[in-house]
Amino acid sequence: MFSGKRILLGVTGGIAAYKAAYLLREFQKAGAEIRVIMTPSATRFVGTETFSALSRHEVAVDVFNNENPSESWTKHIHWGEWADLFVIAPCTANTLAKIVHGQSDNMLTSTVLAARCPILICPTMDGEMYESPAVSANLTKISEMGFYLLEPESGYLASGIEDKGRLPEFGVILKKSVEIVKKHAIKGPLTGKKVVVTAGPTREFLDPVRFLSNPSSGKMGLAMAEAARSLGGNVTLVHGPIQSALTERFHSESFVSADDLFELMKKHADADVIIMAAAVADFKPATSHSNKVKKDRGNFQIELKQNPDTLKWLGENRKTGQVLIGFAMETEHLKENALAKLSKKNIDWVCANNLTEAGAGFGTDTNTIYLLSKDTEKTFSGTKEAVSREILNFIFPG
Ligand code: CTP
Numbered sequence: 474m475f476s477g478k479r480i481l482l483g484v485t486g487g488i489a490a491y492k493a494a495y496l497l498r499e500f501q502k503a504g505a506e507i508r509v510i511m512t513p514s515a516t517r518f519v520g521t522e523t524f525s526a527l528s529r530h531e532v533a534v535d536v537f538n539n540e541n542p543s544e545s546w547t548k549h550i551h552w553g554e555w556a557d558l559f560v561i562a563p564c565t566a567n568t569l570a571k572i573v574h575g576q577s578d579n580m581l582t583s584t585v586l587a588a589r590c591p592i593l594i595c596p597t598m599d600g601e602m603y604e605s606p607a608v609s610a611n612l613t614k615i616s617e618m619g620f621y622l623l624e625p626e627s628g629y630l631a632s633g634i635e636d637k638g639r640l641p642e643f644g645v646i647l648k649k650s651v652e653i654v655k656k657h658a659i660k661g662p663l664t665g666k667k668v669v670v671t672a673g674p675t676r677e678f679l680d681p682v683r684f685l686s687n688p689s690s691g692k693m694g695l696a697m698a699e700a701a702r703s704l705g706g707n708v709t710l711v712h713g714p715i716q717s718a719l720t721e722r723f724h725s726e727s728f729v730s731a732d733d734l735f736e737l738m739k740k741h742a743d744a745d746v747i748i749m750a751a752a753v754a755d756f757k758p759a760t761s762h763s764n765k766v767k768k769d770r771g772n773f774q775i776e777l778k779q780n781p782d783t784l785k786w787l788g789e790n791r792k793t794g795q796v797l798i799g800f801a802m803e804t805e806h807l808k809e810n811a812l813a814k815l816s817k818k819n820i821d822w823v824c825a826n827n828l829t830e831a832g833a834g835f836g837t838d839t840n841t842i843y844l845l846s847k848d849t850e851k852t853f854s855g856t857k858e859a860v861s862r863e864i865l866n867f868i869f870p871g
Contacts, residue, residue, distance in 0.1 A: 474651055475505035477667070477707040479724065481552055481588075482507055483561035483581045484524070485568040486514025488631040489597045489640040493562055494519060497527050499643045500650075506724055508552055510534070510581045512568060533580045549580055551721035553588030558654050561585075562595035563640050566608050569596055573611045573618070591653045593621040595646060600636025623649050662869035664705030669744040670698040671751035671783075673713030675731045679775065680762040687752050688835040691715035693800075693857050694750035698723055700861035704869060706746065711737055713751060731757065731780035738783045742790055748798045749784045750824075752835075756780060788819030796868070801825040802834065811845050822846050822868060844868075 480500050484493040490511075497507050509524040510533045521532040533548050553559070561568065561581070568582065572594070577583040585592060594615060602608055603625065616622050623646060628639040640646075658664065672694020676684040691712055699722070702708045710723035711734065720727075728734040731753050741747070756777035784799050791797060797820040801811045804827065811825035825843045832839040832854075841854040844864055853863045 474503040478505050478557045478654055479555055480505045480507050481556035481559040482509045484515045485512045485563060485565045487563040487565045487597050489563035490515045490518035492640050494523055496562055496643055499647060510584055512579050512581050536580050536583055547718050549583035549587045551718055553584050554722040556590045558650055559588050559590055559592040560650060563597035564594045566598050566602050569611050573614045591621060591657045593653055595623045595640060597625050597640045598638050599630055599632050600638045603638050621653055659705040661705030662871050663701055666706050666745040668701040668706035668708045668746040669741040670694055670748040671711045673715040674752045675713050675754045676729050677754045677757035678761050679758045680766045682765050685754055689752035690836045691717060695719050696857040696861040697748050697750050700865045704865055735781040735783045746796045747787055750800050754780055785818045796821050798822045802828055804828050
């Protein structure tokens with residue numbers, strides 16, 4: 474029902490917060506990936522640990538993390554971008570009022586403002602509260618503002634009274650969620666396709682404190698991932714050690730070494746489209762020391778051995794219809810080297826760039842890409858985001 478779909482579950486401080494844990498499980502059983510945002514008062518009803526254990530992801534509560542100030546405070550932007558649907562269940566009268574008035578005093582209300590995905594609100598409260606003039610007015614306003622609303626059901630409430638105010642049955646919430654997700658699904662040339670994008674450098678450790686790597690920032694891979702998503706692709710980002718909160722926008726998996734990347738990508742060999750933008754080290758130290766190498770040992774030589782070539786392996790083991798896109802970073806004979814990579818690695822497209830060209834290559838915000846296939850050649854220049862969109866629009870015309 475929700476295979477490949479990402480649902481952000483917002484939990485606010487009402488007694489039905491305990492039911493949100495079961496709702497999460499129902500979404501998971503239906504195939505969804507879940508992240509949870511709680512309001513501070515919701516944590517008085519259920520612990521964050523319950524939701525982080527069930528969702529297998531950290532739970533966001535505060536915009537600023539006092540315990541870990543270095544942590545990104547921009548989750549509301551990135552998680553809102555990550556989700557296909559934001560379900561707030563239960564939603565208290567207080568959070569409802571804040572949303573109607575555009576307040577952003579906690580992570581949940583901030584994410585509501587930042588989210589571009591559809592939002593489903595499931596108000597639950599005591600019957601008297603539900604019928605109060607203020608709540609009635611807010612419910613009317615929130616529907617007019619374009620939010621989806623699921624009316625509470627009647628039944629036995631925590632106050633001991635039978636009235637309207639209960640969280641609807643899970644089946645009802647799931648059915649409404651499916652309808653909304655279907656209605657809002659991006660219809661593009663990559664809709665329904667599994668797209669895996671690799672980004673960033675690898676690290677090849679010599680000892681616990683030293684490694685061989687390269688200056689890749691991962692920006693090009695992230696831009697390709699964003700472009701693939703805007704064409705409807707169901708994107709998985711497989712990234713190396715990069716300093717970017719943008720990874721939060723995707724379902725992501727991380728690697729350190731070329732060996733790790735190889736193992737991860739073997740599991741993704743069934744993808745419909747693979748974009749290998751990662752800057753993979755071709756070599757690793759033949760010996761990796763488990764303890765720090767001390768300097769009193771004097772001069773010594775490091776023997777290097779070859780890493781597995783993930784893209785070549787993917788080319789040799791490709792499934793029918795799969796599109797393989799590689800990158801080539803060159804300093805000379807750009808076209809010849811890039812063309813050689815096409816056939817050597819048995820791939821469909823190669824995005825080649827020249828490291829010595831101004832505004833191209835590692836860490837820059839811009840790039841010039843020579844896109845080559847066996848019978849096509851095209852050049853794109855501009856920001857990495859614009860170039861990525863043009864490349865994918867060219868390869869996958871709508
Ligand atoms: N790549 C890979 N595994 C490696 C090396 C590279 O999967 N061990 C992928 C990169 O992600 C990129 C493409 O192969 O998409 C080209 O990588 P590059 O290092 O430029 O090419 P090589 O074939 O390694 O050739 P050379 O280093 O000799 O230019």
